[in-house]
Amino acid sequence: MFTNVWYVAERSANLRTEPLKVRMLGCDFVLFRDQQGKAACLSNVCPHRGANLAGGKCRDDGTVACPYHGWRFDRSGNCVRIPAQSEPGHVELPQAKVDSYPVLEQNGLIWVFLGDDVDAAAPPFNIPEVGDHNYRQIDFDEIWNCNFERAIEIDLDYVHSHFVHGAWGEEHRARPPDHVVEDYTDSGFNTHIIAKSQPNRGLWRFLRKEGKGVPSYLSFKLPGFCRNVKVFIGGVGSKMHFVFYNFSTPIDDHHVQGRLLFFRSFMKPSFFDKTNIKRNERAMREDRKICEEIYPKSSAAARDWEVQTEHDHLVGAFHRILRSLRDKGWQIDAKATQDLARDNKPLMIPSPARRKTASGWVFPEVPRIAPQKAAT
Ligand code: FES
Ligand SMILES: [Fe+2]
Structure with a gap:
């Protein structure tokens, strides 16, 4: 399986007012809509105690709230509220963040980019037949x-x-x-x-x-x-x-x-x-x-x-x-992933934010196969 590819994660009609769990590339993600109705995608594991974010709720500030202790995550994956201890906007736990992935919704499909290098990837394409009365x-x-x-x-x-x-x-x-x-x-x-x-x-x-x-x-x-x-x-x-x-x-x-x-x-x-x-x-x-x-x-x-x-x-x-794709270093190392999975620590598809800030993430990235060719 490969990172740094745009995938169709869901049909638009299936994502309504509740968060939705989607499994892709062996990892779980949560899809939800923010206050403007725009689709968002985060990794699904809450960094507090590992709860299933998709089992939570969409809040009117555009966040998804964890079902366990209500931590709220915005579409960028930042925790913006911990109801039990902070005022809105005063979360002081920088590691309380999850991976967030670029999303594009068009032609009735929700596309999600699963990787850390969106500029290097071929973008989604338009489907002109959708909505065309000739079809x-x-x-x-x-x-x-x-x-x-x-x-x-x-x-x-x-x-x-x-x-x-x-x-x-x-x-x-x-x-x-x-x-x-x-x-x-x-x-x-x-x-x-x-x-x-x-x-x-x-x-x-x-x-x-x-x-x-x-x-x-x-x-x-x-x-x-x-x-x-x-x-x-x-x-x-x-x-x-x-x-x-x-x-x-x-x-x-x-x-x-x-x-x-x-x-x-x-x-x-x-x-x-x-x-x-x-x-x-x-x-x-x-x-x-x-x-x-x-x-x-x-x-x-x-x-x-x-x-x-x-x-x-x-x-x-x-x-x-x-x-x-493998030569670019984007193929997931299936064997190494299986070995690490035995340790029971969730592995994440690296998101674009990890290229800017490599440290401070609670969960490690899925291992990828090192590029076969030297860069020329
Ligand atoms: S496990 Fe998510 S807020 Fe506690
Ligand atoms: Fe066939």
């Missing part, structure tokens, strides 16, 4: 019992569609049309592919011209570990397309929270949702089964020996991005 939006949220990398790999893998979702009998169809990794940077890449359309059956006879290819565009975006796909389902030049954004947020090494935003530009009345929902749910169920049964759980553990083919180049590009 009908459906949302899907699911937790899978697999490492987050596995959930991403399957979306970048063209060949799986035929075997996992398709008709095994016509194996020649599994061969992808040529496509290449385009516009590669350490924060994403694109590809496009023109697939042969399936023979038109049923409703499709009226919607799609026979014989035209189906172009699809796929982007991987590092913020949110997002796969963004646009498929011109009605063929080349058609206005009929669907678009999805699939975000993956690692809960821990063995669980991932998926959030899918699915849009279609045709059959927009809600009456047609049922078919979309059924089809998407079936596809997710099929992908999920594969991902949850892969051994070993983490793809990092398998990268030395997996046999790669020419059709694994998108997965390869994804792994290259992960390597670049």
Whole structure:
């Protein structure tokens, strides 16, 4: 898992007037809204006696109050009130602070930056289809019992569609049309592919011209570990397309929270949702089964020996991005973290404030793997 990445922590609609606990990267966080309704994110462990801040309350001064002794923390993570001993604004315990993380709320999503170097990271992106009346939006949220990398790999893998979702009998169809990794940077890449359309059956006879290819565009975006796909389902030049954004947020090494935003530009009345929902749910169920049964759980553990083919180049590009994150020193050291966890001391994802003030924190940072390359 990786620090210094923007993650989708929650959907806006789920964060109301109560604080909310969210687990990401093996740590617990509290999301809450301040007096202006702006979302905030802090580490969830109270530095007084370790209580669960998310079990507390949002106060009208914009703070979250701990459920145990009422200490109040503002959105910057500073303790601004200890009801049992101080007047408001007179807290004299500088170590009474928790990590606070940058938050951006847009397109119905709450993005949280989990790391200490926000300037070095690719920022969240806009989703223009949200709120656009040309589209009908459906949302899907699911937790899978697999490492987050596995959930991403399957979306970048063209060949799986035929075997996992398709008709095994016509194996020649599994061969992808040529496509290449385009516009590669350490924060994403694109590809496009023109697939042969399936023979038109049923409703499709009226919607799609026979014989035209189906172009699809796929982007991987590092913020949110997002796969963004646009498929011109009605063929080349058609206005009929669907678009999805699939975000993956690692809960821990063995669980991932998926959030899918699915849009279609045709059959927009809600009456047609049922078919979309059924089809998407079936596809997710099929992908999920594969991902949850892969051994070993983490793809990092398998990268030395997996046999790669020419059709694994998108997965390869994804792994290259992960390597670049590791080379920057942003990968959490899973083994060292497990060893430290045995001491029962909570470990924190380092927040931007730790770069300014390294000392005075009650809880240590999660260990990260030292950069592999010397800085040049
Ligand atoms: S444990 Fe949070 S205020 Fe005491
Ligand atoms: Fe799939």
